[in-house]
Amino acid sequence: MNESELQQAAPLPAGTLASAVRTPTVKIRPSRGLFHLDLQSIWQYRELLLFLIWRDTKVRYKQAVIGAGWAVFQPLISMLLFTVLFSYLAKLPSDGVPYPLFAYAGLLPWNFIAQATSRSGTSLVGESHLISKVYFPRLIIPLAAASAPAVDLLCALLMMIPLMLWFGVTPGWQLLFFPIFVVIALLAALAVSFWFSALHVKFRDVGHIIPFFVQFWMFASPVVYPASLIPERWRTLYSLNPAVGVVEGFRWSLLGQRPPSLETILPSVGIVLVLFVSGIVYFKRMERTFADVI
Amino acid sequence: MAEIAISARHVCKEYVIAGMNHDTLRDRIAHGCRSLLGRGAEKKDSPRSFQALNDVSFHVMEGEVLGVIGHNGAGKSTLLKILSRITEPSRGEVDLYGRVTSLLEVGTGFHAELTGRENVYLNAAMLGMRKVDIDKRFDAIVEFSGTQQFIDTPVKRYSSGMYVRLAFSVAAHLDPEILIVDEVLSVGDGAFQKKCLGKMDEVRRDGRTVILVSHDLPVVASLCQRAILLRHGRVVGNGQPQQIIEQYMSEAFTGTGISLADRTDRYTKGELTVQAITFLDDKLNPLQPVLSGQHLVIRVQYKCHVQKVFKDMRVMVVINRDERTSCIFSTDLVSRTPLDLEGSGYVDFHVPHLPLCGGRYFLHAAIENNTMTQDWVQYAAELQVLDGDYYGTGRMYPHDGWRGKGMFVDHSWRFERTS
Numbered sequence: 001m002n003e004s005e006l007q008q009a010a011p012l013p014a015g016t017l018a019s020a021v022r023t024p025t026v027k028i029r030p031s032r033g034l035f036h037l038d039l040q041s042i043w044q045y046r047e048l049l050l051f052l053i054w055r056d057t058k059v060r061y062k063q064a065v066i067g068a069g070w071a072v073f074q075p076l077i078s079m080l081l082f083t084v085l086f087s088y089l090a091k092l093p094s095d096g097v098p099y100p101l102f103a104y105a106g107l108l109p110w111n112f113i114a115q116a117t118s119r120s121g122t123s124l125v126g127e128s129h130l131i132s133k134v135y136f137p138r139l140i141i142p143l144a145a146a147s148a149p150a151v152d153l154l155c156a157l158l159m160m161i162p163l164m165l166w167f168g169v170t171p172g173w174q175l176l177f178f179p180i181f182v183v184i185a186l187l188a189a190l191a192v193s194f195w196f197s198a199l200h201v202k203f204r205d206v207g208h209i210i211p212f213f214v215q216f217w218m219f220a221s222p223v224v225y226p227a228s229l230i231p232e233r234w235r236t237l238y239s240l241n242p243a244v245g246v247v248e249g250f251r252w253s254l255l256g257q258r259p260p261s262l263e264t265i266l267p268s269v270g271i272v273l274v275l276f277v278s279g280i281v282y283f284k285r286m287e288r289t290f291a292d293v294i
Numbered sequence: 295m296a297e298i299a300i301s302a303r304h305v306c307k308e309y310v311i312a313g314m315n316h317d318t319l320r321d322r323i324a325h326g327c328r329s330l331l332g333r334g335a336e337k338k339d340s341p342r343s344f345q346a347l348n349d350v351s352f353h354v355m356e357g358e359v360l361g362v363i364g365h366n367g368a369g370k371s372t373l374l375k376i377l378s379r380i381t382e383p384s385r386g387e388v389d390l391y392g393r394v395t396s397l398l399e400v401g402t403g404f405h406a407e408l409t410g411r412e413n414v415y416l417n418a419a420m421l422g423m424r425k426v427d428i429d430k431r432f433d434a435i436v437e438f439s440g441t442q443q444f445i446d447t448p449v450k451r452y453s454s455g456m457y458v459r460l461a462f463s464v465a466a467h468l469d470p471e472i473l474i475v476d477e478v479l480s481v482g483d484g485a486f487q488k489k490c491l492g493k494m495d496e497v498r499r500d501g502r503t504v505i506l507v508s509h510d511l512p513v514v515a516s517l518c519q520r521a522i523l524l525r526h527g528r529v530v531g532n533g534q535p536q537q538i539i540e541q542y543m544s545e546a547f548t549g550t551g552i553s554l555a556d557r558t559d560r561y562t563k564g565e566l567t568v569q570a571i572t573f574l575d576d577k578l579n580p581l582q583p584v585l586s587g588q589h590l591v592i593r594v595q596y597k598c599h600v601q602k603v604f605k606d607m608r609v610m611v612v613i614n615r616d617e618r619t620s621c622i623f624s625t626d627l628v629s630r631t632p633l634d635l636e637g638s639g640y641v642d643f644h645v646p647h648l649p650l651c652g653g654r655y656f657l658h659a660a661i662e663n664n665t666m667t668q669d670w671v672q673y674a675a676e677l678q679v680l681d682g683d684y685y686g687t688g689r690m691y692p693h694d695g696w697r698g699k700g701m702f703v704d705h706s707w708r709f710e711r712t713s
Contacts, residue, residue: 022297024389030382046421055416059407133402134420135379291381292309 019114026095048136053143057118057151058073071155075107082107086224095226097259098167102251104160106223109185109250112153113215113243116189120145121196121210127294138287139194139280146193149188172256179251188242188272194279198286201294218254222247227264242275298391299472299503300354300377305386307347307372307527315689330421346372349588354520357501361535363542364524370507373524377474377505388596391502392471397422399476400460406450409462410441413449414679431467438489439463444522466493472503515539515652515680539680540583554674555597561670566604566635568659569595571611571675574642585682586652586691586702589644592623594659597638604668610660611643613677615653621701635661649702651691652681 042049061067079100086092087099094102121144124131124138131138164170200206221243222229230238238244245268248260347369354360364370367511371560378396383467403420404413414435418428426525432443436445439460441452449457475494497504508514512520514535521538523531531538569662576589594609607625614620623643625633633641657675661668681690684702691702 012695022391026379026388026390026394028376028379028383028388028390029385030384045422047425051416051419055405055408055412059405130403130420132414133382133399135396136420136422137314167544288382291375 009088021253037280038137038194038202039226040278041141042143045140049140049144049147052140053151056144056148060148068151068155071152071291072159075104075156076159078107078111079104082224092225093229096226097169097251097255097257101163101167101169101255102179102226103224104163105251105254106247108153108156108160108254109181110221110223111156112149112178112185113189113192113246115149115152115275116146116217117192117196117217118210118214119149120189120193122200122207123193124197124201124290125204125207125294128287131294132291138290139283142193142197143190145197147186149189153182153185157229164254168216169255171254174256174259175255176253177249180255181246184249184269184272185246187276188246191242191272191275191279193285195275198279201286201290217241217243227260228258236259236263236267239264240271241267242272243271244268296355298353298359298389298479299356299358299665300352300388300390300505302353302388303351303386304658305347305350305373305376305383305388306345307376307381308343308345308384310343321620337442344428345527347376347383350524350527350529352522352532354505356392356503359498359504359506359518361518361521361538362505362507362524363514363521363538366634368524369527372527373474373503390472393422394472394474395465395468395470396474397465397476398474400458400465402525404457404461405451407448408446410436410445410452414460416466417709418468421468422467423468423679427469431469433489433595435463435467436460438466445474449675459546462490466490470502472505473497474587475507476507509571539678554671557671560672563666563668564605565600565602566596566661566668566676567600568637568661568669568671569597571595571657571659573677576644578642585646586647586648586650587682587684587686590648592643592645592657593640594643595638595640596635596661598636602636604663606632606663607635607663607668608633609641610662612658612660613650613655614658615655619650646686646705647702648679648682649684650677650679651701652679 006066011235039105057068061070064070066073083100086103087094092099097105120142123141126139130136130141138201196206196210220238220241227238227244227248245260245265248264248268251257350369350373352360362370362373366589373380374396375398376383378394378398380398382485393621401417405416408416409622411432414432415425415428418435419425438444439456439462441456441460442664444452444456446482449460452460491513495503498517504517506514506518518535521531522533523542528675531541538688555567560567570593571593572593573584574593576591581588581590587595592611594611596609598604610622610624612620612622623645625641644684655677656673657677658670658672659674660670661671683690
């Protein structure tokens with residue numbers, strides 16, 4: 001049968017007009033425009049998001065003798081190491097807080113951001129078998145990979161209580177701001193994840209950059225030293241680092257030392273928001289070709 | 295009146311073939327620098343693109359089972375990926391009316407470290423099922439798969455059969471209104487396949503809409519009400535499955551472009567060759583596809599390329615489907631008459647009742663005598679057999695038998711009561 005015959009042989013069946021009135025459950029169109037974000041589909045798949053977070057956490061600590069204990073041991077060991085290196089040997093100041101506590105409070109958000117970055121940056125490529133075989137909003141993958149370390153953050157946070165009792169530091173009213181900084185930490189982690197994971201699909205170089213980037217980023221953030229150590233005139237530039245506001249905010253709300261200046265917090269939080277929104281837009285734009293490129 | 299369930303209009307999909315597509319950061323930076331410096335003068339070759347789907351339009355009514363067939367590379371997978379929203383069309387639009395589930399693979403997202411139970415939940419959630427629904431169907435899923443004892447064992451300790459059974463069970467309990475399936479029927483052992491086909495039949499009888507992509511033509515013939523044929527990204531046939539399958543198969547060999555006579559992948563002396571193999575019915579009219587039980591004539595044409603009489607030759611055809619079983623037709627097996635070949639001509643093998651079950655078979659042909667092989671071509675032809683009424687009783691071969699499909703054997707039976 002040739003094509004012209006075919007078109008005659010397949011007229012629209014009766015009932016087409018009637019069904020034209022119905023709205024399709026699923027419309028498939030080539031997507032256009034930068035801001036076609038379709039975020040409600042993520043809400044539809046929220047259970048899958050939770051399942052994936054749960055899977056990542058479960059698989060991570062399966063067959064490990066102390067299991068989730070690692071979430072606490074890692075920052076504790078880093079804390080001891082940093083105390084010896086940076087406080088005992090290098091004599092770095094710690095804004096009047098006992099250095100171990102200072103370091104641990106900084107490691108909480110930092111470990112979270114670092115984990116989220118390194119785990120979610122390669123997440124799309126790691127789940128390529130899913131991307132080429134089943135549909136769900138792709139944003140779910142970096143969302144899950146970046147949120148899973150929040151479970152570790154929670155475990156590590158519990159350890160903060162005995163530490164504060166030991167050093168005799170009681171939190172003040174600033175603690176009320178803590179949840180806000182947790183949200184900002186999450187946004188920062190997601191922002192970086194969206195950018196890296198989407199870039200990684202096309203440029204595998206990203207996979208090589210991430211470990212190096214995370215290491216560099218830590219020393220560019222006030223994790224082992226206080227932000228007050230940075231000379232005044234460089235402070236604004238320094239605060240463009242999205243991790244600065246988060247780390248400083250964590251420390252202040254938990255330990256209640258001298259409040260960080262708004263000039264440090266605001267640019268940092270601003271950058272987080274800019275990266276977060278642009279990250280989603282970039283991701284959604286690249287998403288169209290993920291299955292073809294991956 | 296039946297309503298439309300799927301409507302695809304002018305769907306196109308283009309792929310850019312790698313090459314001009316900057317694949318690494320380095321290329322992109324290098325290219326960026328060159329154009330910045332004004333040295334991007336080297337001819338800007340337009341990215342070569344490949345049209346995987348070209349203006350594909352079709353519609354499926356509610357409760358209809360549509361088969362999609364075509365050669366490898368005809369665009370079947372691309373079409374499936376667009377319908378399942380894995381990739382976007384370049385142009386055109388598709389509307390789906392109803393909850394859609396697509397199964398391009400069973401067990402997508404299964405994680406080896408997790409237990410059977412955990413994987414059921416994860417996999418079902420990935421296929422779009424809500425947790426409350428999974429809770430409701432969990433017992434049925436496990437029972438269907440027959441893995442009750444191991445449901446709390448990590449799937450990495452499962453046998454591959456158990457793994458596939460559990461994965462398929464999840465898929466079988468999805469309960470969608472529109473189901474898009476890619477050859478997932480061919481999983482598991484015979485008994486389980488039977489269960490799966492039963493499930494497919496159930497889905498069909500429930501009035502669900504199904505799109506099935508398959509190479510298994512008998513399955514398409516028996517399950518689908520309509521079929522479409524794709525060739526080079528275009529719909530070239532749309533109609534009754536039987537008619538579309540015939541169209542597909544008539545293209546099957548002519549489509550490859552190389553005739554048997556011109557093939558070079560053969561063991562030959564070059565003096566005497568097999569020129570063509572054709573399938574005819576008892577009145578010597580061309581026939582393809584063939585039904586089980588039909589009178590089939592296999593015509594083997596030969597040609598001598600030298601002026602010489604080849605004495606006492608045998609012409610032989612071997613038909614097989616897999617590596618284990620084959621059947622053989624040979625001029626010297628059934629008769630002692632010496633066969634001398636010269637010039638050109640043909641040998642017709644008459645098979646009064648074709649004993650082959652539905653399926654795709656390959657023919658290998660040879661011309662030889664006891665001391666020397668003159669010509670030997672493997673995969674010389676393809677024979678598509680559809681399940682037919684071999685015994686004339688209106689009964690077909692049991693869908694898979696209990697040990698897969700075999701051959702029809704003439705038999706009779708007699709009943710006698712002894713006490």
